[in-house]
Amino acid sequence: MRNIFVNLICAAGLLPFAISVVLAQNSAAPKQTPPAGGPPKPFHLPQLEKFSLPNGLQVTMAPFGSIPKVEVAVAVRSGSLNEPANQVWLAELTGRLIKEGTASRSAEQVAQQAASMGGSITIGVGDDVTRIDSDVLSEFGPQIVALLADVVMHPLLPESDVPRLKQDLLRKLSIEKTQPGALAHEQFVHALYPNHPYGRSLSTEPIIESFTEADVKRFYESNFGAARTHIYVAGKFDPAAVKVAITNAFSDWKRGPDPQIDIPKPVAKKQVELVDRPGSAQSTLYIGLAAIDPSNPDYIPLQVMNALLGGSFGSRITANIREQKGYTYSPRSQVSVRYRDGYWVEVADVTTAVTGPSIKEILYEIDRLQNEPPPSAELDGIKNYLGGLFVIRNSSRDGVINQLQFVDLHQLGDDYLSTYVQKVYAVTPQQVQEMARKYVVPDKLTLVVVGDKEKISDQMAPYLK
Amino acid sequence: MRPLLCLLACVWIMPMTTFAAPPDKSPARFTVTVEYYKLPNGLRVVLSPDHSSPTVAIGVYYRIGFRIEPRDRTGFAHLFEHMMFQGSQNLGKMEMIRLVQQNGGLLNGSTRFDFTNYYEVMPANKLETMLWAEADRMKGLAITEENLTNQKGVVSNEVKVNVINTPYGGFPWLDMPQYANTNWFNAHNFYGELKDIDASTLPDVQHFFSTYYTPNNAALAIVGDFDPADAKAMITKYFSGIPSVPSPKQPDIAEPKQEKERTATKSDPLAKRPALAVSYHMPDRNTPEYYAMGLIDQILLQGDNSLLHDELVKKRGYTDSVDGGINLLGNMFNYQGPMLWTAYLFYDNTVKASDIVTAIESQIAPLRDKPVDQAVLDRALVKMRSSFYDSLGDFNGFGRADMLASFALFDDNPAQINDVEAQFHKVTPALIQKTVTEYLRPTNRTVLVVEPKSADTAGTKSSN
Numbered sequence: 001m002r003n004i005f006v007n008l009i010c011a012a013g014l015l016p017f018a019i020s021v022v023l024a025q026n027s028a029a030p031k032q033t034p035p036a037g038g039p040p041k042p043f044h045l046p047q048l049e050k051f052s053l054p055n056g057l058q059v060t061m062a063p064f065g066s067i068p069k070v071e072v073a074v075a076v077r078s079g080s081l082n083e084p085a086n087q088v089w090l091a092e093l094t095g096r097l098i099k100e101g102t103a104s105r106s107a108e109q110v111a112q113q114a115a116s117m118g119g120s121i122t123i124g125v126g127d128d129v130t131r132i133d134s135d136v137l138s139e140f141g142p143q144i145v146a147l148l149a150d151v152v153m154h155p156l157l158p159e160s161d162v163p164r165l166k167q168d169l170l171r172k173l174s175i176e177k178t179q180p181g182a183l184a185h186e187q188f189v190h191a192l193y194p195n196h197p198y199g200r201s202l203s204t205e206p207i208i209e210s211f212t213e214a215d216v217k218r219f220y221e222s223n224f225g226a227a228r229t230h231i232y233v234a235g236k237f238d239p240a241a242v243k244v245a246i247t248n249a250f251s252d253w254k255r256g257p258d259p260q261i262d263i264p265k266p267v268a269k270k271q272v273e274l275v276d277r278p279g280s281a282q283s284t285l286y287i288g289l290a291a292i293d294p295s296n297p298d299y300i301p302l303q304v305m306n307a308l309l310g311g312s313f314g315s316r317i318t319a320n321i322r323e324q325k326g327y328t329y330s331p332r333s334q335v336s337v338r339y340r341d342g343y344w345v346e347v348a349d350v351t352t353a354v355t356g357p358s359i360k361e362i363l364y365e366i367d368r369l370q371n372e373p374p375p376s377a378e379l380d381g382i383k384n385y386l387g388g389l390f391v392i393r394n395s396s397r398d399g400v401i402n403q404l405q406f407v408d409l410h411q412l413g414d415d416y417l418s419t420y421v422q423k424v425y426a427v428t429p430q431q432v433q434e435m436a437r438k439y440v441v442p443d444k445l446t447l448v449v450v451g452d453k454e455k456i457s458d459q460m461a462p463y464l465k
Numbered sequence: 466m467r468p469l470l471c472l473l474a475c476v477w478i479m480p481m482t483t484f485a486a487p488p489d490k491s492p493a494r495f496t497v498t499v500e501y502y503k504l505p506n507g508l509r510v511v512l513s514p515d516h517s518s519p520t521v522a523i524g525v526y527y528r529i530g531f532r533i534e535p536r537d538r539t540g541f542a543h544l545f546e547h548m549m550f551q552g553s554q555n556l557g558k559m560e561m562i563r564l565v566q567q568n569g570g571l572l573n574g575s576t577r578f579d580f581t582n583y584y585e586v587m588p589a590n591k592l593e594t595m596l597w598a599e600a601d602r603m604k605g606l607a608i609t610e611e612n613l614t615n616q617k618g619v620v621s622n623e624v625k626v627n628v629i630n631t632p633y634g635g636f637p638w639l640d641m642p643q644y645a646n647t648n649w650f651n652a653h654n655f656y657g658e659l660k661d662i663d664a665s666t667l668p669d670v671q672h673f674f675s676t677y678y679t680p681n682n683a684a685l686a687i688v689g690d691f692d693p694a695d696a697k698a699m700i701t702k703y704f705s706g707i708p709s710v711p712s713p714k715q716p717d718i719a720e721p722k723q724e725k726e727r728t729a730t731k732s733d734p735l736a737k738r739p740a741l742a743v744s745y746h747m748p749d750r751n752t753p754e755y756y757a758m759g760l761i762d763q764i765l766l767q768g769d770n771s772l773l774h775d776e777l778v779k780k781r782g783y784t785d786s787v788d789g790g791i792n793l794l795g796n797m798f799n800y801q802g803p804m805l806w807t808a809y810l811f812y813d814n815t816v817k818a819s820d821i822v823t824a825i826e827s828q829i830a831p832l833r834d835k836p837v838d839q840a841v842l843d844r845a846l847v848k849m850r851s852s853f854y855d856s857l858g859d860f861n862g863f864g865r866a867d868m869l870a871s872f873a874l875f876d877d878n879p880a881q882i883n884d885v886e887a888q889f890h891k892v893t894p895a896l897i898q899k900t901v902t903e904y905l906r907p908t909n910r911t912v913l914v915v916e917p918k919s920a921d922t923a924g925t926k927s928s929n
Contacts, residue, residue, distance in 0.1 A: 326618020388569020
């Protein structure tokens with residue numbers, strides 16, 4: 001299997017040249033085969049300890065690793081999903097204002113206390129979830145839980161900091177609007193979700209200027225509470241002590257409203273958007289369409305298809321437009337998911353002069369995969385890749401928390417992680433072809449190009465029809 | 466060919482714990498297992514088993530950074546890094562990448578000030594596969610004109626996506642060394658001028674490889690779930706036959722002492738808001754002042770309890786974040802030569818650059834005027850320890866391999882990794898004061914301002 005592969009590559013181009021550019025001895029000698037290595041070592045997911053509090057708060061603890069640090073993540077079902085159309089980035093402003101002190105601690109005290117444990121409080125606001133995290137030295141597990149509880153449960157949300165934070169958001173907006181990637185992403189999600197919060201990735205100046213302290217307080221009251229919160233603890237820590245600390249600190253939190261469910265109905269038709277950015281040295285491409293979310297049984301086969309098509313360094317699209325053609329540096333495809341929603345997309349920044357040829361090659365690779373199942377050897381390599389990646393992803397504090405949070409958000413069940421690798425290995429070449437046909441439908445693709453319109457209009461002509 | 470006499474050069478280095486009394490209660494300590502030896506051909510080998518996950522991180526570090534690339538070939542060290550993925554004796558184009566992937570691993574390479582590295586994170590049972598592959602490309606490359614042309618295209622696109630086609634491209638990581646330094650080796654465009662990248666030839670590739678990619682100019686570090694005896698046998702088998710080649714004399718990369726402030730303005734046609742960076746030349750690596758700078762960085766710049774965050778973000782509202790540190794292309798451990806400590810921020814057109822510099826200096830001056838409170842120093846130590854442990858655990862142990870390979874290449878002493886904490890604990894408030902006085906003086910400073918060509922007015926109103 002391996003030998004055939006090597007010979008094919010050589011016949012295709014390398015060997016005729018290699019003789020003239022020998023950098024070392026013996027280039028004409030027959031090629032050696034890489035040693036296969038030993039038998040695989042077993043991988044064990046961390047032993048989880050789960051519990052919940054009467055107010056609905058869920059907790060998952062994952063002790064593992066050798067580094068004496070512990071990460072505590074408070075994941076709240078609050079995000080841009082909860083923003084009305086005229087309040088885009090209110091979730092972000094709320095996240096930032098939460099850090100500005102509590103009923104009993106000033107913002108400076110919060111920062112100093114976290115620093116004394118070797119960490120800081122970081123807040124990440126996503127579409128579905130806001131995460132309030134801290135990663136500290138192991139011995140401070142219970143103390144950081146108490147500090148996080150105060151920040152999440154009793155934020156001051158002070159009016160005095162609102163003007164400054166709004167100014168920060170205006171600056172963020174201004175900068176993102178000059179970044180081709182941010183512009184392309186905005187156009188792409190807007191095309192897919194024109195009337196849904198998932199379709200609004202950039203705010204506007206009037207919206208940001210309209211925000212008041214009252215807006216933030218209302219948003220916090222409507223979207224924060226124990227019933228929509230899951231705490232994850234990963235790393236080296238004393239589980240008994242951390243459990244007591246969580247119980248003590250979070251038991252008094254109000255239950256709060258249940259998570260808001262608002263599943264989008266994405267646009268499923270061919271769309272082309274050309275965003276003019278005069279003078280661009282590259283065109284930023286987003287080519288994709290609505291797909292499925294992780295609760296769908298096709299999700300793992302779709303992930304396998306994606307890794308083979310464009311989602312890995314060795315994938316077909318990357319091999320084509322980067323390693324053969326040199327059109328781009330970091331093309332990649334991905335399945336991007338939110339609660340009961342997902343899209344597949346290929347993203348690439350390509351040299352302006354080859355905008356059209358790049359689109360053509362991407363479509364060619366999609367077409368090729370739809371027309372014939374991948375060779376088993378190629379697919380086996382991709383399965384091994386995903387199997388290895390699974391171990392790597394579950395070998396860091398943040399990685400473990402991300403995986404657990406993913407399973408919980410999408411309600412995938414306790415056996416999702418333990419059966420994941422097995423399900424990856426069960427995918428057949430025919431299934432990969434089927435996934436490409438079913439979910440990467442060419443006449444439903446949305447194509448967004450941010451680039452120099454004058455220079456790319458002609459190249460784009462075949463796709464504007 | 467050299468005889469296979471590896472084991473005679475082997476040395477066991479037992480980690481010694483000599484930490485000063487920590488300021489906090491019963492902290493868990495982490496000691497890195499370090500075994501260090503050299504093959505007869507000069508290859509430095511560092512083994513650090515850790516069985517907490519069935520993976521291995523493998524790093525091969527060559528002591529050739531972009532600092533010392535040829536003068537008429539800016540960006541060549543980095544272009545060359547790409548060529549190391551384009552084919553060797555037994556692995557053709559794409560085969561290295563696929564070999565790693567289909568064995569369940571991740572790989573990459575990077576070019577830094579003083580080294581170029583190639584690394585993989587793999588399932589532990591694939592260690593031998595990757596040692597074979599790394600040895601194969603250390604033995605020799607098989608590059609075609611076609612592959613070189615292809616990678617010139619890829620690298621040109623890399624420069625475009627990271628520098629040319631984006632606002633603040635190259636700020637401050639690529640720009641600042643060019644303004645703050647005077648010695649060409651430290652002050653040239655190390656991503657490369659597109660014309661230099663384009664002018665590169667196969668003989669350039671060949672010459673660079675045979676000069677710098679030799680076992681005696683390299684270190685191999687392995688961290689993870691493996692048996693050192695097995696690893697040693699594999700390393701002997703695959704690497705010991707690679708002949709050593711005398712290394713060229715290192716050029717003089719010293720940077721003269723800066724006696725006068727430098728300022729520079731860069732006009733950015735893609736930016737709408739200004740940005741500013743300040744840099745100061747660092748004390749020499751491994752000196753007491755160098756460790757003091759590590760803690761000064763924690764006090765002034767790292768985290769939202771830092772003095773600069775407090776002043777520029779909270780009190781003055783100039784920005785939402787002040788970033789930076791020692792060595793923006795790595796960390797304070799993985800370089801060997803002149804280095805900068807840099808702080809930078811993005812702000813609004815309503816704010817004057819000079820006010821920002823004044824505000825930064827207002828936080829540095831008190832550290833110069835009197836010794837810092839012990840409580841402040843203690844907090845900096847805790848933050849440093851926490852961030853140091855993060856580096857040790859980073860990316861399945863690759864962060865640890867990076868540090869071990871750097872200490873092997875630059876100091877011939879990877880066991881130094883277990884002495885780092887003790888060095889920080891030796892820093893006193895008086896040494897902090899002395900270091901700030903000597904190194905964070907305005908005359909040792911370079912200020913770089915990115916000016917938008919078409920600015921948003923008033924900092925709040927934008928037309929697009």
